[in-house]
Amino acid sequence: MEYQTLNTGHKLPMVGLGLWKIEKNITAQTIVSAVESGYRHLDSACDYGNEEEAGKGLHEVLNQGILRKDLWITSKLWNTYHRAEHVRPALLRTLRDLQLDYLDLYHMHFPIALKYVDFDLRYPPEWLYDPKADQPRMELDSVPLLETWQAMEALVEEGLVRDIGICNFGTALLRDILASAKIRPSVLQIELHPYLCQKNLLRFCMEEDIAVTGFSPLGAQSYFQLNMAEAGDSVIEQPSIHDIAKAHNRTPAQVVLRWGIQRGVSIVPKSSNPKRLRENIALFDFKLSDTEMKTINALDCHRRFNDPADFGPAAFNTFLPIYD
Numbered sequence: 410m411e412y413q414t415l416n417t418g419h420k421l422p423m424v425g426l427g428l429w430k431i432e433k434n435i436t437a438q439t440i441v442s443a444v445e446s447g448y449r450h451l452d453s454a455c456d457y458g459n460e461e462e463a464g465k466g467l468h469e470v471l472n473q474g475i476l477r478k479d480l481w482i483t484s485k486l487w488n489t490y491h492r493a494e495h496v497r498p499a500l501l502r503t504l505r506d507l508q509l510d511y512l513d514l515y516h517m518h519f520p521i522a523l524k525y526v527d528f529d530l531r532y533p534p535e536w537l538y539d540p541k542a543d544q545p546r547m548e549l550d551s552v553p554l555l556e557t558w559q560a561m562e563a564l565v566e567e568g569l570v571r572d573i574g575i576c577n578f579g580t581a582l583l584r585d586i587l588a589s590a591k592i593r594p595s596v597l598q599i600e601l602h603p604y605l606c607q608k609n610l611l612r613f614c615m616e617e618d619i620a621v622t623g624f625s626p627l628g629a630q631s632y633f634q635l636n637m638a639e640a641g642d643s644v645i646e647q648p649s650i651h652d653i654a655k656a657h658n659r660t661p662a663q664v665v666l667r668w669g670i671q672r673g674v675s676i677v678p679k680s681s682n683p684k685r686l687r688e689n690i691a692l693f694d695f696k697l698s699d700t701e702m703k704t705i706n707a708l709d710c711h712r713r714f715n716d717p718a719d720f721g722p723a724a725f726n727t728f729l730p731i732y733d
């Protein structure tokens with residue numbers, strides 16, 4: 410495993426296991442298999458709805474002798490908890506579910522504040538304010554990002570989280586946070602794959618000493634089951650990716666993931682298949698040439714699969730652009 414050194418000096422494993430869409434009934438076992446395969450970094454979130462099951466898996470691996478200090482556990486603050494008074498209770502719920510007393514990294518999941526939903530009413534609250542309403546929608550709240558960020562800074566000061574970061578921010582929002590932050594974000598997590606290279610955002614982060622983690626590093630793969638991508642959108646079926654894979658005797662997925670880490674970003678591919686779990690971490694014994702990197706860079710077509718402007722109206726009856 411290789412590591413990214415953050416602006417706090419902490420070391421983030423370059424490959425982690427993403428937990429989004431892992432079914433509850435296999436989450437604990439998937440975590441145990443992942444740790445056995447060498448994973449030490451898990452990417453969780455309140456919104457994934459499987460933190461309690463992830464906690465059982467973590468409990469098991471810690472009981473088997475893995476040291477807490479050798480694991481990197483990330484989770485994310487959900488959109489309904491952006492008000493200062495809700496940030497700490499949200500983190501405490503995540504810690505309770507994960508059976509941990511601190512997180513390595515706590516992200517703000519989206520630069521979107523949704524109206525608060527009480528923990529006892531629904532957890533995780535997801536996107537809709539009232540799923541039982543005649544016409545369920547999202548309900549926005551007016552919370553400055555700085556208010557949320559300052560409440561997250563307090564979690565670091567209290568020792569409940571070691572690093573704080575943000576997801577789904579662009580350069581303008583990052584600049585705004587940097588202008589006021591007492592604790593700078595150490596990681597930005599964004600969608601990154603050969604169809605969405607985000608060159609300028611990566612360059613900005615490098616200049617500002619903010620590490621980047623790429624989510625959905627396999628591109629369309631995650632979005633087929635959600636009907637947010639079509640067969641022709643698959644990055645790993647690109648002929649050039651297949652050619653490079655053949656040349657290295659690797660799978661197309663490994664080539665795409667290797668391209669990710671070779672750009673200097675960490676990645677959090679999700680798999681609940683034991684064979685693919687092992688495949689997705691076996692990335693450190695081969696290297697793509699400059700020409701191969703350029704060939705893959707040239708696939709960039711600014712195709713974003715995870716965009717609230719697209720999924721908001723279709724899935725939640727709410728138009729919610731954040732990138733435009």
Ligand SMILES: NC(=O)c1ccc[n+]([C@@H]2O[C@H](COP(=O)([O-])OP(=O)(O)OC[C@H]3O[C@@H](n4cnc5c(N)ncnc54)[C@H](OP(=O)(O)O)[C@@H]3O)[C@@H](O)[C@H]2O)c1
Nearest residue numbers: 427428429452576624625626627630631662678679680681
């Ligand atoms: N911050 C955010 O807003 C945000 C948004 C999205 C995702 N994320 C994080 O990023 C993680 C990864 O993103 P993702 O889950 O969207 O996408 P992904 O990891 O790029 O793709 C996952 C999909 O690819 C399949 N897959 C995995 N390895 C494969 C391989 N070697 N060959 C072929 N198919 C393979 C998986 O199926 P199997 O399980 O059957 O292998 C699954 O359907 C998430 O789990 C989550 O932790 C964060």
